[in-house]
Amino acid sequence: MKTDILIVGTGAAGLFAALHMPRGRQVTLITKDEADKSDSFLAQGGICMLRNEKDYESYFEDTMKAGHYENDKESVDIMIRSSQSVIKDLIEFGVNFEHHHGHIAFTREGAHSNARILFHEDQTGKEITGMLLKRAMERDNIKIIENTCMLDIIENEENECIGVVVQNPDTTISIIQSKFTVFACGGVGGLYTNSTNFRHITGDAMAICKCHNIALKDMKYIQIHPTTLYSEKDGRRFLISESVRGEGAVLLNQAGNRFTDELQPRDVVAKAIREEMKKDNMPYEFISFENISEKIIRSHFPNIYSTCLQEGYDCLREPVPIVPAQHYFMGGIAVDYQSKTTMDRLYAIGETSCNGVHGRNRLASNSLLESMVFAQRAASEISILIDGVEFPDDISVYVDFERYHDIDALKEEYKKLVLDEIDAGFE
Ligand SMILES: Cc1cc2nc3c(=O)[nH]c(=O)nc-3n(C[C@H](O)[C@H](O)[C@H](O)COP(=O)(O)OP(=O)(O)OC[C@H]3O[C@@H](n4cnc5c(N)ncnc54)[C@H](O)[C@@H]3O)c2cc1C
Numbered sequence: 366m367k368t369d370i371l372i373v374g375t376g377a378a379g380l381f382a383a384l385h386m387p388r389g390r391q392v393t394l395i396t397k398d399e400a401d402k403s404d405s406f407l408a409q410g411g412i413c414m415l416r417n418e419k420d421y422e423s424y425f426e427d428t429m430k431a432g433h434y435e436n437d438k439e440s441v442d443i444m445i446r447s448s449q450s451v452i453k454d455l456i457e458f459g460v461n462f463e464h465h466h467g468h469i470a471f472t473r474e475g476a477h478s479n480a481r482i483l484f485h486e487d488q489t490g491k492e493i494t495g496m497l498l499k500r501a502m503e504r505d506n507i508k509i510i511e512n513t514c515m516l517d518i519i520e521n522e523e524n525e526c527i528g529v530v531v532q533n534p535d536t537t538i539s540i541i542q543s544k545f546t547v548f549a550c551g552g553v554g555g556l557y558t559n560s561t562n563f564r565h566i567t568g569d570a571m572a573i574c575k576c577h578n579i580a581l582k583d584m585k586y587i588q589i590h591p592t593t594l595y596s597e598k599d600g601r602r603f604l605i606s607e608s609v610r611g612e613g614a615v616l617l618n619q620a621g622n623r624f625t626d627e628l629q630p631r632d633v634v635a636k637a638i639r640e641e642m643k644k645d646n647m648p649y650e651f652i653s654f655e656n657i658s659e660k661i662i663r664s665h666f667p668n669i670y671s672t673c674l675q676e677g678y679d680c681l682r683e684p685v686p687i688v689p690a691q692h693y694f695m696g697g698i699a700v701d702y703q704s705k706t707t708m709d710r711l712y713a714i715g716e717t718s719c720n721g722v723h724g725r726n727r728l729a730s731n732s733l734l735e736s737m738v739f740a741q742r743a744a745s746e747i748s749i750l751i752d753g754v755e756f757p758d759d760i761s762v763y764v765d766f767e768r769y770h771d772i773d774a775l776k777e778e779y780k781k782l783v784l785d786e787i788d789a790g791f792e
Pocket of ligand 1: 373374375376377378379395396397398400402403404405406407408409410411412489490513514515516549550551552561562563565566567568569570692693714715716717729730731732733734736
């Protein structure tokens with residue numbers, strides 16, 4: 366199969382990139398699972414936007430402070446300055462943000478000095494990504510192929526990426542030839558027992574980059590979310606969004622006492638909960654919604670309310686047990702400000718990439734925004750460069766099919782590679 370542009374991943378980053386590619390070019394998206402099974406669909410809290418010029422310095426400072434001042438300042442500036450145009454695009458695509466008296470409503474989350482987060486109930490990711498998926502499916506030049514797993518890239522003698530090797534839904538192996546390839550493969554949560562991420566999001570693109578000497582960056586920077594619903598069941602951990610604390614929820618220990626400022630950056634709050642769990646010798650502490658009105662709980666957090674209820678906790682009446690869990694990956698495939706990797710014709714966007722915008726720790730609700738800002742920049746550069754690129758005659762000569770003989774072993778090798786790379790960062 367041949368396509369002008371191949372995008373691996375159907376989350377917010379991949380879909381937003383696809384919708385900004387030239388309409389005259391064939392764009393193919395593949396995804397390991399179904400198209401709506403991505404972490405982007407799970408985002409609860411919202412998406413940040415620079416409200417006005419007066420908010421610039423404070424937004425910049427909040428992002429830098431959360432990132433322990435290790436952020437790439439240029440990336441932060443690009444993200445903040447592009448935020449209004451991304452939100453405008455989303456509204457034009459049909460995304461419905463919450464309104465209050467006819468104006469867009471803004472909420473606040475931990476470590477934000479101002480209310481600058483747009484939201485849709487507590488299912489902002491589903492609203493945004495669902496709409497992007499709908500729009501992508503309407504476009505004649507965009508094709509989405511589900512249950513198809515990228516196993517490797519194909520590299521020519523000039524060290525350019527000229528396509529990928531995939532495992533098809535029927536488990537056969539084939540190749541997809543492309544002029545440009547964009548990794549939009551999400552984070553690494555599937556590698557951890559306790560994570561809010563989908564289990565199939567396992568950092569595959571990072572492992573493939575490692576095998577092809579493509580630079581990775583900040584691989585030790587993993588974000589732990591302070592408040593996920595405690596459960597003894599296996600599988601993904603359910604997030605209790607930061608915006609709940611932004612609206613007044615408090616953290617309580619086993620004795621029912623507050624023990625930290627709930628609106629500090631995520632890493633600080635997660636550490637405080639861990640310390641309290643140690644003191645109490647318990648695998649969880651509590652979040653109490655008692656300062657939030659029933660009206661707000663039911664209107665702003667209906668998904669959190671109903672999921673807690675299904676697990677046996679009525680947050681209108683009692684505190685809910687919470688535990689910190691792996692949530693987000695600040696590191697990833699090193700990219701420049703146009704999202705290009707260190708290999709020609711290969712781009713990386715969204716959580717799988719690292720342009721340094723988050724530094725050591727991500728500020729709440731900056732990731733959907735960052736994914737789309739830098740997806741659009743990748744699309745702009747590819748739209749210009751693609752005019753000079755032709756398909757080569759036969760790319761199978763660059764593929765060693767023997768390598769894909771035992772796929773399960775290869776997938777395990779990839780997981781180990783990524784975990785080793787993360788561990789190496791701590792040495
Ligand atoms: C529970 C939760 C709540 C969140 N809340 C917020 C929030 O309120 N605000 C915010 O800004 N951010 C939030 N985030 C973070 C945000 O959702 C993600 O960082 C962002 O959506 C990542 O988007 P993405 O497109 O990069 O990756 P994803 O949406 O994770 O998509 C990755 C895609 O890559 C595909 N893929 C992966 N590997 C392969 C492969 N080998 N072959 C083929 N396909 C592959 C997957 O199938 C998937 O389609 C939240 C995250 C979670 C988990």
